[in-house]
Amino acid sequence: MNLYVTDTIAAIATAPGRGGVGVIRVSGKDIAPVIAGLLGREQSALKPRFAHFAHFKAADGSALDEGIALFFPNPASFTGEDVLELQGHGGPVVMNMLLKRCIELGARHAQPGEFTKRAFLNGKLDLAQAEAVADIIDAQSEAAAKSALKSLDGAFSREVHTLVDELITLRMLVEATLDFPEEDIDFLEAADARGKLAGIAAQLETTLATATQGKLLREGMHVVLIGQPNVGKSSLMNALAGEDVAIVTDIAGTTRDTVRELIQLDGVPLHVIDTAGLRDTDDTVEKIGIERTWAAVEKADLALLLLDSREGITEHDRTILSKLPTSLKVLRVFNKIDLTGDTPGEVADDEIHVSAKQGIGLKELRSKLLKQIGWQGINDGVFIARERHLTAIRAAREHLATADAAYLQIEILAEELRLAQNCLNEITGEFTSDDLLGVIFSRFCIGK
Ligand code: GDP
Ligand code: ZN
Numbered sequence: 277m278n279l280y281v282t283d284t285i286a287a288i289a290t291a292p293g294r295g296g297v298g299v300i301r302v303s304g305k306d307i308a309p310v311i312a313g314l315l316g317r318e319q320s321a322l323k324p325r326f327a328h329f330a331h332f333k334a335a336d337g338s339a340l341d342e343g344i345a346l347f348f349p350n351p352a353s354f355t356g357e358d359v360l361e362l363q364g365h366g367g368p369v370v371m372n373m374l375l376k377r378c379i380e381l382g383a384r385h386a387q388p389g390e391f392t393k394r395a396f397l398n399g400k401l402d403l404a405q406a407e408a409v410a411d412i413i414d415a416q417s418e419a420a421a422k423s424a425l426k427s428l429d430g431a432f433s434r435e436v437h438t439l440v441d442e443l444i445t446l447r448m449l450v451e452a453t454l455d456f457p458e459e460d461i462d463f464l465e466a467a468d469a470r471g472k473l474a475g476i477a478a479q480l481e482t483t484l485a486t487a488t489q490g491k492l493l494r495e496g497m498h499v500v501l502i503g504q505p506n507v508g509k510s511s512l513m514n515a516l517a518g519e520d521v522a523i524v525t526d527i528a529g530t531t532r533d534t535v536r537e538l539i540q541l542d543g544v545p546l547h548v549i550d551t552a553g554l555r556d557t558d559d560t561v562e563k564i565g566i567e568r569t570w571a572a573v574e575k576a577d578l579a580l581l582l583l584d585s586r587e588g589i590t591e592h593d594r595t596i597l598s599k600l601p602t603s604l605k606v607l608r609v610f611n612k613i614d615l616t617g618d619t620p621g622e623v624a625d626d627e628i629h630v631s632a633k634q635g636i637g638l639k640e641l642r643s644k645l646l647k648q649i650g651w652q653g654i655n656d657g658v659f660i661a662r663e664r665h666l667t668a669i670r671a672a673r674e675h676l677a678t679a680d681a682a683y684l685q686i687e688i689l690a691e692e693l694r695l696a697q698n699c700l701n702e703i704t705g706e707f708t709s710d711d712l713l714g715v716i717f718s719r720f721c722i723g724k
Contacts, residue, residue: 280394282304282305282357283305283384284303284304284306284310284383285303285385286300286302286303286310286375286378286379286383286385286386287301287375287385287390287391287722287723288371288372288723289361289723290723293368294368295367297343297363297365297366298364298365298366298371299361299362299363299364299723300361300362300364300375300378301359301360301386301723302361303354303355303357303358303386303391304358304383306358307319307357307359307383309381309382310378310381310382310383311360313333313335313377313380313381314360314362314377315330315331315332316331316337317330319347319358322345322347323347324348324352325346325347326346327344327346328344328347329342329343330342330343330344332345332362332377333377334377335380340373340374340377341364341370341374342364343365344362344363346360346361346363347359351398354391355391355395355398356394356398357394362374386722387717387718387722388717388719388720388722388724389410389716389717389718389719389720389724391723392406392409392410392720392724393406393717396713401428402706403705403708403713403716404427404432404433404436405427405428405433406705406717407427407662407716408426408428409428409720410719410720410721411427411494412424413724414494415494416538416545417493417545418543419544419658420494423490423494423659423660424494426658426659426660427490427660427661431659432490432659432660432661432665432703433704435483435486436700438479439476439479439480439483439672440697440701442475442476442479443696443697443700444697446469446472446476446693447690447693449463449464449467449469449472450464450686451690453686454686454687454690461684461686469683470680470683473676473679473680474680476676477673477677480669480672480676481673483669484666484669484673486657486661487659487661487665487669488661489651489658490658490660491663491665491666492649492651493660494661495545495662495663496538496545496547497545497547497578498547498575498576498577499546499548499576499577499578499645500548500551500569500573500580501548501549501550501551501580501582502551502569502579502580502596503580503582503593504590504593504596507582508582508611508632508633509550509551509582511611511632511633512611512630512632513535513548513550514632515633515638516539516548516638516642517539536549536550537550541642541645541646542653543654544646546645549572551572570599573600573604574601577604577605577649578607578645578648578649579600579604579606579607580607581597581606581608581609582609583609584610584611584612585610585612585613585615585616585629586615586616588610589608606626607626607644608626608627608628609628609641610627610628610630611630611631612631612632613629613630614631614634621640622644628641628644664702664712665703669700672696672700675693676692676693678692679693679696
């Protein structure tokens with residue numbers, strides 16, 4: 277575990293810019309100097325968790341701002357340390373004056389995620405819960421926010437702990453036979469060790485399935501619209517975005533040639549990229565657009581190849597298809613069926629008929645999109661999860677499979693069970709490298 281630092285940290289916890297109220301957060305082992313300097317009161321004079329109206333003071337005793345001061349003595353605080361929260365007026369100048377004053381009084385600027393990291397290191401949260409804090413803030417849909425809150429409440433961690441507890445019980449059995457070889461196999465058989473192993477493996481599959489849904493909610497899917505010019509890519513993008521009741525946002529910083537939209541389907545964020553039409557061209561600007569299209573294709577989880585129903589798949593489309601990465605799932609969308617009279621909806625597993633302009637077949641397209649990305653519909657049990665968690669669960673699954681295959685080779689069995697447990701412990705952070713912690717917390721915002 278890394279060296280736990282207890283110096284005093286401070287940050288503006290509210291978002292940059294103007295707001296009615298701005299919050300400064302201070303945490304540390306000894307924050308009495310900050311309290312004394314800012315509030316002109318002894319720490320002991322502050323009632324815990326009580327809203328004190330106060331003037332926040334500069335070094336010369338003049339007031340920088342006035343507002344509410346809240347004191348949370350350790351260990352009953354977010355970080356587990358002594359915490360002071362100041363609610364002042366939410367303007368950038370005022371907030372920066374107050375922060376500067378805290379620094380003057382011995383605090384230092386908190387790093388991104390440092391408050392949550394301290395909460396983790398102090399055992400207030402496990403790692404999956406700490407990650408959920410960031411996931412609530414970063415949530416891209418209501419469903420994602422709710423499932424992040426589930427993880428913060430420990431729904432995911434409890435599943436992991438149950439699995440770990442059962443693994444520990446099994447390991448004790450197995451390791452007992454290592455210590456007392458005379459008891460060996462018969463002993464394991466009598467205890468139904470193999471049945472226990474199978475039970476854990478089955479439960480792990482359930483957790484993996486739920487976590488996979490949670491990852492979809494958190495990260496969504498990257499979908500690219502490709503096809504020749506004028507097949508209706510932009511029209512389809514607008515139709516998908518426009519008909520959806522959920523929020524549609526333009527993501528800033530987009531280029532004019534590849535347009536990105538965040539579309540929500542059933543709470544799953546879909547990052548849809550409308551690409552420049554793919555065709556051979558000598559036009560320099562168009563060439564750049566086409567290069568960007570291929571870059572977007574590289575990152576996509578799913579491609580919608582748009583086709584004109586009147587023409588079907590042309591030689592050109594076959595060329596496009598042959599250039600796509602083989603791992604990329606492709607859904608062929610035959611558009612403009614209003615002009616051909618084709619029946620709307622699914623034709624084959626990877627084919628669908630629509631009219632973007634007339635809004636025909638879009639409902640079917642939406643449910644097909646969700647099916648293609650593996651979304652099973654929101655159920656209340658979904659907790660938020662990340663790729664890191666899925667990787668750990670899959671690795672644990674591998675170790676359990678090896679353990680099962682090596683069942684009668686007790687030393688291997690014992691070792692594989694130990695490794696499986698380590699993988700699961702990585703999720704909750706009982707077994708996690710400092711490097712990984714650094715990566716996880718550095719992605720938080722400042723003040724959290
Ligand atoms: P893109 O170049 O692939 O993005 O194609 P656009 O979305 O700009 O559409 C090209 C033209 O096809 C426009 O005039 C659209 O109105 C038309 N279009 C798009 N979808 C349909 C459709 O479903 N039916 C018909 N009749 N026209 C369509
Ligand atoms: Zn277009």
